[in-house]
Amino acid sequence: MPRVGLTTDRVVAAAADLADAAGLENVTVSALARHFGVKDASLYTHVRNLQDLRVRVALLAGGELTDEIAAAVAGRAGKDALAAFADTYRSYALRHPGRYAATQIRIDPALAADSPALRRTAEITHGMLRAYGLTEPDLTDAVRLLRSTFHGYCALEATGGFGAARDVRASWDKVVEALHAALTHWPAGQQAEPDR
Template identity: 75%
Template sequence: MPRAGLTADRIVAAAAELADEAGFDHLSMSALARHFGVKDASLYSHVRGLGDLRTRLALHAGGELTDRIAAAVAGRTGRDALAAFAGAYRAYALRHPGRYAATQIRIDQSLIAGTPALRRTADVTYGMLRAYGLAEPDLTDAVRLLRSTFHGYCALESAGGFGAARDVRASWDKAVEALHVTLTHWPREAEEAGER
């Protein structure tokens, strides 16, 4: 019988806090049970296990990240939208390291399709990039460039990987500006095909 007061949503919210405090890789059912003052078995009435919990956390955190990015880019286009997008992404990754780590796990695409907040991720990202005149397959390539750049920078920054005296924020701003220049002068797939 489910313990009174415990719900899947409460468990995921607590998991998000614990992941930020201890790290996503250290999240466990036992740690959550201790948080709630219950036995591990009490959690299994609400989540199927650690894999299910991590997937739920990934969906939860992905929705939070998308909401912050969408709010930041609203009403902006071009470089301003890109800078707002990048800033919201970086702020979330640095403020919520455990949740952010959860957004990087591979999850079933059918689960993503059934999650409105995550479907908005594609809408927001592709909408911003269409302002640069990009269409498929260039849109997918540009999304991969942005994701790998933002993720790599945030991962290095959070791990203290930048040791030079140069201000980390100044380098971030320069990277965003370089991405803007790249997107503005993107080598379009259709143009390349016509040149062959």
């Protein structure tokens, strides 16, 4: 029987807070049980196992990040939308390191397809990139460029990977300008050679 006051949402929110405070790798069922003052078994009413818990944290964090990005890019287009998207992404990654780490775990494609938050993320990202005139397969390539650039920069910044005296924010602004230039001048796809 579930402990009174203990819900799946409370368990997942506590796991997300623990991830931010101690790192995603330190989120365990035992650590959460200690937090709530219950036995490990009490939590298995709310989550199946550690992987299920971490996926739920990923979905929670993905939804939070998407909501923040959606608010930031609303009514914007082009470079203005890109900068708002990028700044919000970076801010979330730095404010919520454990939650952000959870957004990088691989989620079963069927579960991802059922997640309104993940579908909304794709819609917002694709909508922003369509303003640059991109269609498939260039749209997917551009999403991969943004994700790898944003994630790489945030991961390096979070671990103190930038040792030069140059201001990290100033470099970030240049990265966004460079991405805008790349998206504006996206290389044309190659046409298939006609059969002769």
